[in-house]
Each structure stands twice: as structure tokens, then as C-alpha cells.
Amino acid sequence: xxxxxxxxxxxxxxxxxxxxxxxxxxxxxxxxxxxxxxxxxxxxxxxxxxxxxxxxxxxxxxxxxxxxxxxxxxxxxxxxxxxxxxxxxxxxxxxxxxxxxxxxxxxxxxxxxxxxxxxxxxxxxxxxxxxxxxxxxxxxxxxxxxxxxxxxxxxxxxxxxxxxxxxxxxxxxxxxxxxxxxxxxxxxxxxxxxxxxxxxxxxxxxxxxxxxxxxxxxxxxxxxxxxxxxxxxxxxxxxxxxxxxxxxxxxxxxxxxxxxxxxxxxxxxxxxxxxxxxxxxxxxxxxxxxxxxxxxxxxxxxxxxxxxxxxxxxxxxxxxxxxxxxxxxxxxxxxxxxxxxxxxxxxxxxxxxxxxxxxxxxxxxxxxxxxxxxxxxxxxxxxxxxxxxxxxxxxxxxxxxxxxxxxxxxxxxxxxxxxxxxxxxxxxxxxxxxxxxxxxxxxxxxxxxxxxxxxxxxxxxxxxxxxxxxxxxxxxxxxxxxxxxxxx
Amino acid sequence: xxxxxxxxxxxxxxxxxxxxxxxxxxxxxxxxxxxxxxxxxxxxxxxxxxxxxxxxxxxxxxxxxxxxxxxxxxxxxxxxxxxxxxxxxxxxxxxxxxxxxxxxxxxxxxxxxxxxxxxxxxxxxxxxxxxxxxxxxxxxxxxxxxxxxxxxxxxxxxxxxxxxxxxxxxxxxxxxxxxxxxxxxxxxxxxxxxxxxxxxxxxxxxxxxxxxxxxxxxxxxxxxxxxxxxxxxxxxxxxxxxxxxxxxxxxxxxxxxxxxxxxxxxxxxxxxxxxxxxxxxxxxxxxxxxxxxxxxxxxxxxxxxxxxxxxxxxxxxxxxxxxxxxxxxxxxxxxxxxxxxxxxxxxxxxxxxxxxxxxxxxxxxxxxxxxxxxxxxxxxxxxxxxxxxxxxxxxxxxxxxxxxxxxxxxxxxxxxxxxxxxxxxxxxxxxxxxxxxxxxxxxxxxxxxxxxxxxx
Numbered sequence: 001x002x003x004x005x006x007x008x009x010x011x012x013x014x015x016x017x018x019x020x021x022x023x024x025x026x027x028x029x030x031x032x033x034x035x036x037x038x039x040x041x042x043x044x045x046x047x048x049x050x051x052x053x054x055x056x057x058x059x060x061x062x063x064x065x066x067x068x069x070x071x072x073x074x075x076x077x078x079x080x081x082x083x084x085x086x087x088x089x090x091x092x093x094x095x096x097x098x099x100x101x102x103x104x105x106x107x108x109x110x111x112x113x114x115x116x117x118x119x120x121x122x123x124x125x126x127x128x129x130x131x132x133x134x135x136x137x138x139x140x141x142x143x144x145x146x147x148x149x150x151x152x153x154x155x156x157x158x159x160x161x162x163x164x165x166x167x168x169x170x171x172x173x174x175x176x177x178x179x180x181x182x183x184x185x186x187x188x189x190x191x192x193x194x195x196x197x198x199x200x201x202x203x204x205x206x207x208x209x210x211x212x213x214x215x216x217x218x219x220x221x222x223x224x225x226x227x228x229x230x231x232x233x234x235x236x237x238x239x240x241x242x243x244x245x246x247x248x249x250x251x252x253x254x255x256x257x258x259x260x261x262x263x264x265x266x267x268x269x270x271x272x273x274x275x276x277x278x279x280x281x282x283x284x285x286x287x288x289x290x291x292x293x294x295x296x297x298x299x300x301x302x303x304x305x306x307x308x309x310x311x312x313x314x315x316x317x318x319x320x321x322x323x324x325x326x327x328x329x330x331x332x333x334x335x336x337x338x339x340x341x342x343x344x345x346x347x348x349x350x351x352x353x354x355x356x357x358x359x360x361x362x363x364x365x366x367x368x369x370x371x372x373x374x375x376x377x378x379x380x381x382x383x384x385x386x387x388x389x390x391x392x393x394x395x396x397x398x399x400x401x402x403x404x405x406x407x408x409x410x411x412x413x414x415x416x417x418x419x420x421x422x423x424x425x426x427x428x429x430x431x432x433x434x435x436x437x438x439x440x441x442x443x444x445x446x447x448x449x450x451x452x453x454x455x456x457x458x459x460x461x462x463x464x465x466x467x468x469x470x471x472x473x474x475x476x477x478x479x480x481x482x483x484x485x486x487x488x
Numbered sequence: 489x490x491x492x493x494x495x496x497x498x499x500x501x502x503x504x505x506x507x508x509x510x511x512x513x514x515x516x517x518x519x520x521x522x523x524x525x526x527x528x529x530x531x532x533x534x535x536x537x538x539x540x541x542x543x544x545x546x547x548x549x550x551x552x553x554x555x556x557x558x559x560x561x562x563x564x565x566x567x568x569x570x571x572x573x574x575x576x577x578x579x580x581x582x583x584x585x586x587x588x589x590x591x592x593x594x595x596x597x598x599x600x601x602x603x604x605x606x607x608x609x610x611x612x613x614x615x616x617x618x619x620x621x622x623x624x625x626x627x628x629x630x631x632x633x634x635x636x637x638x639x640x641x642x643x644x645x646x647x648x649x650x651x652x653x654x655x656x657x658x659x660x661x662x663x664x665x666x667x668x669x670x671x672x673x674x675x676x677x678x679x680x681x682x683x684x685x686x687x688x689x690x691x692x693x694x695x696x697x698x699x700x701x702x703x704x705x706x707x708x709x710x711x712x713x714x715x716x717x718x719x720x721x722x723x724x725x726x727x728x729x730x731x732x733x734x735x736x737x738x739x740x741x742x743x744x745x746x747x748x749x750x751x752x753x754x755x756x757x758x759x760x761x762x763x764x765x766x767x768x769x770x771x772x773x774x775x776x777x778x779x780x781x782x783x784x785x786x787x788x789x790x791x792x793x794x795x796x797x798x799x800x801x802x803x804x805x806x807x808x809x810x811x812x813x814x815x816x817x818x819x820x821x822x823x824x825x826x827x828x829x830x831x832x833x834x835x836x837x838x839x840x841x842x843x844x845x846x847x848x849x850x851x852x853x854x855x856x857x858x859x860x861x862x863x864x865x866x867x868x869x870x871x872x873x874x875x876x877x878x879x880x881x882x883x884x885x886x887x888x889x890x891x892x893x894x895x896x897x898x899x900x901x902x903x904x905x906x907x908x909x910x911x912x913x914x915x916x917x918x919x920x921x922x923x924x925x926x927x928x929x930x931x932x933x934x935x936x937x938x939x940x941x942x943x944x
Contacts, residue, residue, distance in 0.1 A: 020834035028851035052809030065581035068512030072580030098547030104761030139622035160799035178804035178814035184665030280821030284763030322661035326625035327761025468794035475787035
């Protein structure tokens with residue numbers, strides 16, 4: 001399947017003098033460039049980019065694409081990533097010239113449709129979150145977290161309270177503590193109980209007037225709803241702190257419960273997950289944030305406002321934390337989110353959550369006889385199984401199982417996260433999978449755990465490569481192609 | 489719902505297998521007082537046909553590059569995008585996959601990342617590139633943090649006032665809660681003055697940040713700036729326009745330590761500001777401090793060449809609060825588009841695009857010299873953008889007049905530079921034809937209808 005065009009690098013396919021785009025002749029004369037610019041600023045040669053004919057390029061990238069698993073081609077139950085179907089209509093709508101080929105500095109009166117769309121999206125997110133003030137600017141969930149923590153820092157500065165700490169759960173995504181540090185705050189980790197929920201006693205020990213923000217993921221990364229979230233929020237609020245909701249798992253509670261109603265003061269959405277913006281091989285995402293009214297003044301500027309004569313971008317926000325991203329954020333991703341929300345409406349969104357939870361629980365019920373699921377008999381949108389017993393008995397690890405699933409045409413679940421579960425296998429089927437697909441995964445897992453340890457250690461067996469040496473990659477980093485003769 | 493599978497019968501059987509009576513029972517874990525009492529107040533669902541009509545209606549209200557002639561720049565440009573970029577990047581295998589956590593089934597994305605990194609190193613003349621950041625602006629901020637980490641200097645970051653104002657704002661936001669002082673050296677006559685820049689750099693300065701060509705389109709004296717930065721042990725960060733590297737000396741060859749750029753120009757639509765990609769490339773010394781994803785080459789268990797995500801001990805999912813950055817995505821799809829673009833145009837194509845931009849921008853600028861009431865703000869070498877001063881001082885009215893002729897003629901500078909409230913920024917890409925440029929000049933020159941004549 002994998003032919004030369006994919007196996008070789010662009011640079012190995014390159015031949016001097018081949019290909020290259022043919023540009024129109026200059027219709028404004030051909031003044032030598034060194035008459036227009038100081039000669040010392042000019043390069044003698046253009047950069048040494050590869051030279052390929054267009055058919056070469058097409059075959060190369062097309063063949064490369066086929067060595068990926070993707071939602072369009074495979075079941076992709078990658079926990080915590082919500083790999084749901086990416087509707088084709090959203091791709092087409094986001095490519096409308098009036099949305100795609102619009103310059104970010106066009107005057108407001110030349111972009112009324114876009115401003116209306118973005119304004120309405122702000123309103124939709126406010127309603128879904130229960131938090132009324134929205135900024136669409138952050139470029140990803142992690143940047144949304146960072147912006148929100150900066151909002152908290154600015155808020156407490158204005159109150160004259162030098163709070164320095166951010167509490168995160170031990171099951172939190174790694175971005176939570178990393179964002180805290182980037183906001184100049186200190187991350188403090190609270191434990192989970194054996195049941196997988198935030199340990200309230202441990203939390204109480206850490207709560208003080210030093211705490212600016214508690215970050216909570218709900219449902220958490222074990223796929224469990226933090227039932228005491230309201231009490232937790234009250235405890236934090238009693239000390240004057242703010243509650244941040246990591247919205248990574250909103251898919252489970254769309255139309256069921258709203259973070260603003262269970263005590264969150266700030267949150268981000270991951271539209272590339274929850275609202276099906278495609279994941280793009282790693283991005284782009286977007287990270288719109290929603291906050292309580294008393295924090296609205298601190299949101300990154302600009303935001304879209306509606307006035308009697310139409311919509312405009314409001315830059316006059318003196319208490320804003322400033323910008324975290326240029327222009328207006330990842331608008332193309334936001335357009336897809338808007339289209340997704342309008343496609344579903346209130347009932348549809350609730351059915352998304354219901355079916356995500358139904359699918360996850362059904363798969364949990366089918367997987368549990370095969371692999372222990374330490375934390376519960378029930379889950380929300382995902383669950384975390386453990387290969388700890390297999391590891392102990394037969395030396396078969398979570399990684400071995402993950403790799404073997406690839407042979408069966410299933411993308412592996414997330415493994416070794418959250419860190420609190422040994423040999424974790426985190427499975428999130430999403431609502432856009434059929435029962436047959438879920439049955440097939442359960443059956444495959446049942447089969448895989450019966451297979452010989454040797455077979456599993458060496459899996460996958462059917463892919464173009466198997467078990468690349470990651471230690472070598474890190475110790476002797478080769479991060480770019482180098483011409484063979486140049487290395488001499 | 490078009491994307492759901494479960495029929496009522498599926499649902500019944502699935503609930504039975506789970507051992508519950510209803511879907512509602514699955515949500516018993518959500519305390520009743522926390523649940524929504526009614527449906528969300530959202531507009532009712534639209535079918536595809538209705539939705540398409542609605543979005544087409546919204547899209548139609550906006551001016552776009554095929555409907556109006558775009559001379560707007562300032563970090564986002566109307567460059568030509570070859571069809572091959574759209575055709576390849578719209579393959580579902582690319583855009584519906586995710587971060588390559590399982591290298592065996594992600595060699596396509598990983599090899600693209602490795603190729604992207606190589607292309608960026610070729611383009612900039614640097615040793616190392618990551619697999620992309622969010623945008624040019626946050627790349628500036630990440631570059632500053634990286635320099636602070638490598639130099640172990642947290643005292644000061646010095647930035648030229650001729651760097652994109654939004655990039656500077658982002659940097660200020662990122663530094664607001666840290667102890668580091670941000671010193672901005674204002675531009676004089678469209679460029680950063682070397683003496684004032686030198687005076688701003690002290691022994692606690694982590695880096696000096698300049699843009700070349702700068703926000704006004706003007707070339708900075710990068711080699712001189714490198715000398716003055718390095719004299720005090722500070723690193724030099726240069727923000728570039730990737731298209732300009734078709735003809736300009738590469739920042740790596742000019743001695744930059746870190747190169748950042750907005751990658752939109754490389755095959756990505758303007759999309760009202762995003763999604764874009766932030767380019768970040770640097771010298772070897774930064775290797776283990778680079779933010780974001782990086783792909784590396786290795787071998788698999790049978791010795792075959794393979795690509796993996798590497799140096800992950802820098803990253804948040806391993807190091808949590810000790811990570812070099814909180815970033816956990818790259819802009820994979822945009823980096824793919826940039827890679828296809830660079831490979832499609834090749835070295836001569838990129839040079840030709842840059843040459844056309846240069847010549848057309850200079851042609852447009854010559855028009856300005858011949859238009860009463862307008863002049864070039866400064867006499868300094870520029871690439872594809874330049875600043876026009878309206879001697880009548882009424883930029884808004886003049887741009888509005890041009891707009892009536894269907895021309896987006898420039899970006900007013902007053903929002904960022906109050907002292908330049910009589911100026912606007914003009915960008916000319918390879919897409920603009922001679923006749924469009926002539927019309928642009930006429931549109932700007934046209935006598936104001938029913939408005940008093942200006943007095944310069």
C-alpha cells in the first residue's frame with residue numbers, strides 16, 4: 001500500500017530544476033530588485049526548498065494521508081479527545097468565500113454577516129455554559145485556560161488581594177498546572193478519593209485566602225461526574241476564590257447541566273471536540289471562554305457587541321487583560337461550531353450528551369468483563385479501564401493492548417492518562433458511533449487479552465512501521481532532513 | 489439527528505445490557521438541583537438545506553477578496569493559494585485525525601510535521617523548528633519566554649515599537665503576571681532607532697525582538713541589531729514575513745537566535761483572522777526549551793525509518809507545571825497547508841511571488857507620490873507594505889471613498905499609533921494587477937463628493 005512517494009521525503013523526491021509554480025509575468029515592469037531594495041538585504045539565492053512537479057506532490061501527500069487513521073476512516077475512541085464525526089456540511093459552509101476570504105482588518109460595515117455570526121455564537125455559548133460573558137479569542141483550550149487565569153490574576157489585583165495559588169485535581173489535564181505557571185501562579189495538586197472524585201478533606205486543607213482559582217474538570221478525566229461540585233464551589237467561594245471549569249468534557253452534559261449553575265465562574269469550550277470542529281491532525285482548535293458578569297470587564301478584547309445600527313467589534317475595554325492572540329481568534333473553527341450548534345438546537349444537543357453517555361456506558365458494560373474498570377460501574381462520556389492486572393500476571397501492558405488494537409483497525413484509546421490509574425486505558429466512544437462498532441471493539445478487546453504475550457509485545461504487526469524507538473528519537477534528536485552530502 | 493445511530497430498539501437493548509431502565513437513569517449521578525429544569529434557550533435545529541441558506545445569507549453580507557480589491561495587510565494577506573493545497577489538505581485522513589499519539593497509524597501526519605520542520609529551517613536558515621504554534625503573535629510571546637529560560641534572565645524583554653502592535657499586546661499580556669519588565673522602543677521614521685534600542689538593552693535583558701520587514705513594511709537593520717543585542721548577552725528574536733524570504737536574506741544568515749512568523753501567507757486563507765499558524769524556529773541551544781509539538785526521526789523495531797513526537801519531556805502532559813509551555817496542540821492542518829504551499833511553489837516560485845509583491849508594492853507607492861494630498865510617510869526600504877500619509881488628515885473619509893469604488897484601500901493606523909492618525913498601511917500582494925493598482929490610486933485620489941476640499 002505504501003509506495004515510494006510516501007516512503008520518501010519531499011527532499012528526497014526533489015530534482016534540481018523540476019516543477020515550481022509558474023507566476024504571471026510582472027505587469028508593472030521588471031525593475032531589478034536591487035534597485036528597489038538595498039543589495040545587502042537581498043539573498044544571493046532563494047531558500048533551498050525542494051523542487052517537485054505537481055503530480056509528484058499530489059501522490060506524495062495523498063499517500064501520506066493514507067498512512068493515518070482518522071475519524072473518517074476508523075473508530076477513534078481516544079479518551080478525552082472527543083473524536084466524533086466531523087460533519088461535511090460544516091466544511092462546506094466554512095469555505096463560503098464570504099467567510100473564508102475576509103481580511104481581519106476590514107471595517108465593521110463590510111463584515112456584518114460575520115459579526116452577527118460571532119455575536120450569536122457568543123450568545124449560544126453563554127446559554128450553554130450558564131456564564132453570560134464570552135470571549136471567542138483564545139486559540140485553543142489551553143490558551144483559554146491561560147486567559148482565564150490571567151483574568152483571575154487581574155481581578156484579584158484590582159481587589160488588592162495578592163492570591164498566588166491555583167488548585168488542580170490530580171486527574172486534571174496537564175495543561176491546567178502548566179497554564180497556572182504561565183500565569184505566574186503556583187499550582188497545588190489535590191488528591192482524588194479512591195472513588196475517583198476530588199477529595200474534599202484534602203481540598204479543605206489546601207484552601208486558604210492564598211487560593212485564586214480552583215480548576216475542576218467535570219465530568220472529570222475518569223469520566224465521573226463530580227457530584228459534590230456545588231459544595232466544592234461553595235468552599236472555594238467562601239474563601240473568596242474563583243472556580244474554573246475545564247470544559248474538555250462538556251460533551252457529556254450538554255443541555256443536562258450548566259457549569260454556571262453548578263458554581264463555575266469561568267470556563268472554556270473545546271469546539272474542536274464538543275462541537276465537532278475537525279481535529280486537523282493536531283489543530284486548529286479554539287478555546288472560547290465564558291465568565292461570570294463580575295469578570296466580564298477583564299475578557300480579552302475585542303468582543304462583538306450589538307448596537308442599534310448593527311454589530312461592531314468593541315476594543316474599548318480598559319480593564320481587559322489584553323490580547324492572547326492576534327486578530328479575532330480561530331474564526332474558521334468558530335464558524336463550524338456555530339453551524340454545529342444550529343444543526344442541533346436544544347433537543348439535539350441534549351441528545352448528543354445522552355447518546356455519548358449511553359454509548360460509553362454500553363461499552364463499559366461490555367468491556368468490564370474483559371478488563372477491570374477500577375472506578376465505577378457507570379460513567380459519563382468516557383471510562384478508564386486498567387491493564388494493571390494483566391501487566392502483573394502476564395507482563396502485558398496498556399501500551400501492548402493499544403498497539404494490538406491498531407492491527408484490528410481501531411485507533412487506540414488514550415493510554416497512561418489519567419496518571420492516577422495504573423496502566424490506564426481511557427475510552428471515549430462518542431455519540432457518533434453505532435452499537436455494532438462498540439460491540440466490535442468489545443469483541444476485539446476480549447480476543448486481544450487472550451492472545452500470547454509475545455504477539456502483543458511486538459504489536460502492531462500490520463502497520464507500515466511498528467514500535468518506533470522513542471528513546472533514540474529523544475536522545476539523538478533528528479528534527480529535520482539533512483542533505484546526505486551536507487553532513488560530511 | 490443526522491449524526492446519531494441509536495434507534496429506539498438499539499437504545500432499549502443497550503440500556504438492558506447496562507442494567508438501567510432509562511437514559512435518564514444514567515444521569516442519576518448529576519444531583520437534581522444541578523440539572524437544567526427545561527431545555528436550553530437555543531434556536532431550534534436546522535436541517536442542512538435551511539442551515540446552508542442561513543449561512544450563505546450571512547456570508548453574502550460580507551465583502552471578500554473576490555468581491556472587493558484587497559490592499560489590506562498588517563499580518564494577514566490576500567496571497568494566491570494553489571488548488572493543490574486545498575485538494576490535499578481537505579482529505580479526511582488529514583483533517584479528521586488528531587495529534588499523533590500512536591505513531592504507527594499517524595506516519596502521515598508525523599512525516600508532514602518532519603517535512604514542515606525541515607521546510608521552515610530551509611526557509612529561515614535556522615537549526616530547529618517546532619511543528620507550529622497558534623499564530624505569529626503568540627509565537628512572539630513564546631519566543632520571549634524561551635529566551636528568558638535559556639538566558640536565565642527574567643529582568644527585561646526589549647521589543648521594537650515597529651513590531652506588529654497586536655503581537656506586542658500579546659507579549660504584554662503573557663508577561664503581565666511575571667516579574668519581567670517589557671520595554672518598548674518606539675519607532676522613529678518607521679524603524680527602530682539603533683541608539684535608543686542599544687540604550688534599552690541591559691545585562692538582565694533576555695532578548696531583543698524586532699520584525700523584519702516590520703509592521704510598516706520597512707526593513708530593519710537586523711545585523712546591527714544582532715550586534716547590539718549580543719553585546720549584552722541578549723538573544724535576538726526576529727519576526728519575519730515568510731514570503732519575503734523568497735528574496736531577502738534569511739534571518740538565520742543574519743544571525744537571529746529565534747525566528748518567528750505568522751504563517752498565514754503560506755497557503756492559508758485570511759478567514760477573518762484565523763485559524764493561522766505560528767512559525768517558531770531557533771538555534772540548537774534552545775532545543776530542549778522549545779514550546780509545542782516536535783516530530784523527530786528514528787527507527788522502528790525492524791530498523792525502518794519512522795517518525796515520532798519527540799522531546800516530550802518538555803511538554804505539559806508529562807511535566808505539568810514544569811513544562812516549557814501549556815501548549816498541547818500544534819496547528820497541524822495549517823502547517824500541512826504551509827508545507828504543501830512551499831513544496832508547490834518551490835524556491836523559484838517563492839522568489840517570483842516575492843518579486844511580484846515587491847515590484848507591485850513599489851509601483852503602487854510611486855502612484856502615491858503622484859497623487860495630490862498623499863505622500864509616503866517615510867523614505868525607507870520596504871517590501872510589500874508601506875505607509876501612506878494623508879496630508880488632508882482625513883484617513884477615514886478617504887478610505888470610505890475608495891470603499892465606494894469597491895476597494896479596501898488600507899488599514900488606518902490610529903488605533904495603534906495615535907500619532908499616526910493621518911496614516912494608513914497598504915499591502916500589495918502578487919494577486920493585485922496593474923489595473924487594480926491604478927484603480928486603487930484613483931479611488932484614493934478621487935475628489936470627495938460633496939465634501940470640502942482638503943487643505944494641506
